[in-house]
Each structure stands twice: as structure tokens, then as C-alpha cells.
Amino acid sequence: MKKERESFLRNFIEAFTKGDIFTKLSILIFGTGYVARGQYVKAVILQIVQVLFFVFTFGFSLNYMSKLGTLGTIQREEIFDPKTLSKVVNDYDNSLMILLCGVIGIIFIFLYILLSLSNVKACYELQCLKKDGKHINTFSEDLKDLFNHKFHITLLTLPSIGILLIKVIPILFMICIAFTNYDGDHQPPTYLFTWVGLENFKTLFTSTSTVTFGYAFVRILLWTLIWAFFATFSTFYGGVLLAKFINDKKTKFKKLWRSLFVITIAIPQFVTLLLVGKMFSDYGIINSICNKIGLVGFLQDIGLVSKGLSFIPFLSKPGWANVMVLLINLWVGIPFQMLSATGILMNIPEDQLESAKIDGATERQIFRKITMPYVLFITGPSLVTAFIANINNFNVIYLLTNDYVTTNMSYANSNAKEVDLLITWLFTLTNDYSNYKMACVIGICVFVISASLTLLTFTRMIAGNREEEFQ
Numbered sequence: 001m002k003k004e005r006e007s008f009l010r011n012f013i014e015a016f017t018k019g020d021i022f023t024k025l026s027i028l029i030f031g032t033g034y035v036a037r038g039q040y041v042k043a044v045i046l047q048i049v050q051v052l053f054f055v056f057t058f059g060f061s062l063n064y065m066s067k068l069g070t071l072g073t074i075q076r077e078e079i080f081d082p083k084t085l086s087k088v089v090n091d092y093d094n095s096l097m098i099l100l101c102g103v104i105g106i107i108f109i110f111l112y113i114l115l116s117l118s119n120v121k122a123c124y125e126l127q128c129l130k131k132d133g134k135h136i137n138t139f140s141e142d143l144k145d146l147f148n149h150k151f152h153i154t155l156l157t158l159p160s161i162g163i164l165l166i167k168v169i170p171i172l173f174m175i176c177i178a179f180t181n182y183d184g185d186h187q188p189p190t191y192l193f194t195w196v197g198l199e200n201f202k203t204l205f206t207s208t209s210t211v212t213f214g215y216a217f218v219r220i221l222l223w224t225l226i227w228a229f230f231a232t233f234s235t236f237y238g239g240v241l242l243a244k245f246i247n248d249k250k251t252k253f254k255k256l257w258r259s260l261f262v263i264t265i266a267i268p269q270f271v272t273l274l275l276v277g278k279m280f281s282d283y284g285i286i287n288s289i290c291n292k293i294g295l296v297g298f299l300q301d302i303g304l305v306s307k308g309l310s311f312i313p314f315l316s317k318p319g320w321a322n323v324m325v326l327l328i329n330l331w332v333g334i335p336f337q338m339l340s341a342t343g344i345l346m347n348i349p350e351d352q353l354e355s356a357k358i359d360g361a362t363e364r365q366i367f368r369k370i371t372m373p374y375v376l377f378i379t380g381p382s383l384v385t386a387f388i389a390n391i392n393n394f395n396v397i398y399l400l401t402n403d404y405v406t407t408n409m410s411y412a413n414s415n416a417k418e419v420d421l422l423i424t425w426l427f428t429l430t431n432d433y434s435n436y437k438m439a440c441v442i443g444i445c446v447f448v449i450s451a452s453l454t455l456l457t458f459t460r461m462i463a464g465n466r467e468e469e470f471q
Contacts, residue, residue, distance in 0.1 A: 008117070011121055012117045012120060012121055014124075015120050015121045015123070015124035015125075016120055016124075018124065019033075019120065019123065019124045019127060020036075020127060022035075022036035022123065022127070023120060023123045023124050023127055024120075026119050026120055026123040027116050027117075027119070027120050029047070029050075030043075030046040030047055030049070030050045030115075030116070030119050031043030031044065031046050031047035031050075032123075033119070033120075033122070033123025033124075033126065033127070034046065034123065034126070036127075037123075037126040037127070037129075037130055037136055038136065039126070039136065039137075039138075039139065041139035042139060042142065046119065049115075053108065053112050056105075056108065057105060057108065057109065060101070060105075061101055061102070061104060061105025061108065062105065064097065064098045064101035064102045064105060065101075065102045065105045065106065067093065067098045067102070068098065068099070068102040070194065071093075071095040071098050071099060071180065071192065071193060071194050071195065072092075072093025072094065072095045072098050072192045073093060073192070074090070074091065074092050074093045075092060075093075075191070075192060076089065076090065076092035076189050076190055076191075077089070077090045077092065078090075092189065093192060094188050094189045095180075095182070095186075095188045095192045095193045095194075096182075096188040096189075096193075097188070099173065099176055099177070099180075100173055103169065103172050103173050103176060104169060107164075107168070107169065107172070171447075174440045174443055174444070175440070175444060177436055177437060177440040178200055178201070178437065178440035178441045178443075178444055179195055179196065179197060179198070179200070180193050180194060180195055180196060180437055181193050181194060181196045181199075181200075181437055182436045182437050183434060183435045183436060183437050183438075184433060184434035184435065187434065196437075200437050200438060200440075200441045201441055203438065203441075204217055204438065204441050204442070204445070205217065207410075210413070211413075212409075212410040212411070212413040212414045213414045213438065215410045215411075215414070216410065216411050216414040216416040216425075217414075217442075217445075219411075219418075220416060220420050220421065220422055220425055221422060221445075221449075223322065223418070223419075223420075223421070224391055224421045224422050225391075227322075227325070227326070227390065227393075227397075227421060228387050228388075228390040228391045228393075229387070230326050231326060231329050231333065231390040231393065231396075232383065232386045232387045232390050234326065234329075234330055234333075235329065235330060235333030235334050235336075235337050235386075236337050236379070236383060236386070238330055238333075238334040238337065239333070239334050239335070239336070239337020239338040239339075239340065239341050240337070240338075240341045240345075240371075240372070240375055242261065242334060242335075242337075242338045242341075243337075243338045243339075243341035243342045243345055244341075244345065244367070244371070246258055246338070246342070247342060247345055247346070258338075258342075261334070261335040261338055262335060262339070264331065264332070264335045265335050265336055265339075269332060269395055270395060270399055272331075272332060273328070273332070273395060273396060273399040273400055274399055276328055276331070276400070277315060277399060277400045277401075277402070280314040280315050280324060280328075281314075281315060281316075281403070282311045282313065282314075282316055283311065286312075286314065287311040287312055287314070290311075290312055291310070291311070295312070296309075296310065296311060296312055299312060315400055315401055315403075315404065316403070316404060316405075318406075318408075318418035318419070321400075321401055321404060321418070321419045322418070322419060324400070325396060325397060325400050325401065325419065328396070328400060329396050332396065340379065340382070341375060341379075344374070344375050344378050344379065345371070345375070348370070348371060348374050352370055353366060353370065356369070356370060381458075384453075384454060384457045384458060387453065387457070388450045388453065388454060391421070391422070391423070391446065391449065391450055391453075392421075392423045392446065392450070393421065393423070394421075394423050394424060394427065397419060397420070397421050397424050398424050398427070401417065401419045401420075404417050404418075404419055405417075406418055415428055415429055415432065415433050415435065416428070422442055422445065422446050422449075423446065425442060426439045426442045426443055426446070427439075429442070
């Protein structure tokens, strides 16, 4: 990436210094270099783009960018007008619009600078072609190239615009919100919010009698990593073992077993989780059965259930709920991993398996020394993806523990619960308490953790050429 940036800048400097007057002018007036080479249609298109940029910047976004330093100073007020006998709203500032449009304006300026530098390079290339007496494409020929030699550019244009609008701008906007005091007490357009620097990050790591975000954050982060680890590898190994069992030569009715487990994938996950959550609720069918068979009383006698309860708190008490969400996740995740593992197991080189049997290896040794290393090698990237996905696994935790109420005031003061993941805590802060500033700080932490773990695992576990081991 660094070499590409250096090459880009070096090519621009060379084009600008060696280019003629038309090439140099194209950095200010985009169409100049194309007019000089006879490419009038392209000159008109780029000139229109440049004009639209100036209209957008000076007619719209510049007004918002000029207020980014303060995020607005004029509060919204309703003033009674005696002439019309009605309330009139003043010309107020909207901090949210200032921040959003200001960010968009800065991004457009950055893209404009890149386009102007690329434009100089393109004009210089046309200058060299004309100087050497080579053919310069007409507009129709350039269009044909976009569907032939440069078809990759055509295909990537719309996805790139989509990533910019759906990913880049919201992420930058979220990062900016983390440095403001945007919350329920500072809600635009009625109220303004301002920059507070690193105050929110300091709050996230602070633990006092009134501010307990530090207490909750450390524990929720630890539980998030524990959940992600066990949720990933329990379903992975469970899926591999189930696939091994179903595909074993001694197993009968293979299609029946496979179909029964595939049904769990066919049913929408949220339906399964809501149903299972009701079954394991404090007064659900599972607790009714446990009461009738005396299991609740037995657990009370050995101290696992409090004496005052008439039910097993599967999803309503810390410890119980943490274990139960992991167990329920097995039912949701193992069938999918089974299907993935089935295809991989069928592609293990038969000569390796036969050689191991001839050498006297047992089934357990073959599974440990050949099958699992092969499956891990093939599924390495998907395991990394599954681990990161489980860090952000909103559905399982939220749908199963939606009715969970914490009795720990240190959690409650931070609007958190013992069973929350960082992602569900973030959702609660925004959806229920409008604490957008702290939610954005947590969102940044989730991104840093996910990105760091991804880079670490890809470089340590997956890097290298190991294909020869399985040939």
C-alpha cells in the first residue's frame, strides 16, 4: 500500500513537471488536457463533474464544514410572533446535520483531490501518445474498453460507490460521534451537542460509585471473548464429529439423520431462538417438567438454585444464563458446521487414509493426525470469520436474554447486564437510552478488537504454503 501511494505521487509529479501547459492547466480546469488532444466528449463529462463538485461544496457542504469546529452555536427556540399570533422557530443550528454533511463534504474534497491528480496523469499520457504519433482513442472506443480491457473497472464502480455510502461514511460519522456529548440530553434538533475530546473514552475505563462503565466494560469484554471462543469451537468440533458420525460406513439411515439436522437450518434462526427462549423461561414448559420430576428441589438441596425460587433460572440469573446460551447455540450452530465439514471430509485424499491404516493407525489416530489437521487447514479462514461473527452475534444473546434483569447495580448504572456482549450492550445504549456517544466508543473498541484478532490469526495460523502436506 505504501509503495502504491509513493508510485501514485511520483507519477503525478512526473506528469505535472513534464506536461505541457494544457496538462498543467488540467489540474485547475479538468477538460483542458482532453480538449487539446481532441477528446471533447470526455472533456465535457469531466468538466460537468468539476462544476457539480463546486456547486455541491460552495452551495451546500461548505456551510456545514465551516461549523464543524463548534458543531453549531444557535439553539433552537420558538418565539411568539404577535403579528401572526403563532410561534415561529428561529434559524437554529442542527449539530447532527453539521457533523454528517461536514464529514461528507470532507470526503468529497478528498475524492476531488484524487480525481484532479489522476486527471493530470491521464492528460500527460494522452500528450505522450500524441507526441509519439500513436492512436488516441475516441469516446466510443473508450466506452468499448470499459466492457473489454477495462471491464473490471466497470464492475467495481457501483460496489465501490456502495461501500463509500453504506460503509465508509457511517463508520467515519460514528468515529466522530465518539468524540462528542451526543446523548439523550443533547438531542438534535432541539438541543446542540459539542466536541468533548477523549472524555468518553476516559468514561469507558472509569469505575466509581456513580460511573461504572469501567467495571461493566472489562467484564462484558471478557464474557464476549469467552462466548466467541466457546461458541465458535464447540459448534465447529461438534459439526465435524456429527459429520464424521453420519458419513461413517457403519451408520445406517444417513439421509434421514442428515435431513433431521438440516431442518434446523431451514427454520429461521430468530424463530428457533424465541421458541427455545420461551421453553426455558422461568415459567416455561421445561421448568414445569423439572418441577414435576423434583429436579428443582434437588438443585435447591445441593445449592445450585436459591431456596426461594420455584424454578430453575435457566435464562434469568448470571452463570445459569451464560451456560445456557452456549448450550442452545450448539443446536443452532452445529448443523451448519456439519454440512461444511461433510464436503471437506469427502475430499480427504484416500491414499493418506489407506496408508495410515496399513501402517497400523487406529481410527482415533487417523482422526487426530490426518482428519482434523486437514479440516482445520481448509476451514481456517472460515473459523476466523466465525469467531469475529460470534463477537458480534447479536441474535442469540439478545433474543434469549431479552427479559433478563440484572440485580448488580454496577451493571445497571451502565445500562448493562451480565449476559450482554459488547454488541448487545451497544444496542441497548442506543435503542433504549439514546446514549449514542458511549455506544460509538464501544463500537470503536469492537472494531479494534475484531480487526486485531483477524490480522493476528490470519498472519499466525493461515499464512504459509502448506498445500504440499495434504497432496
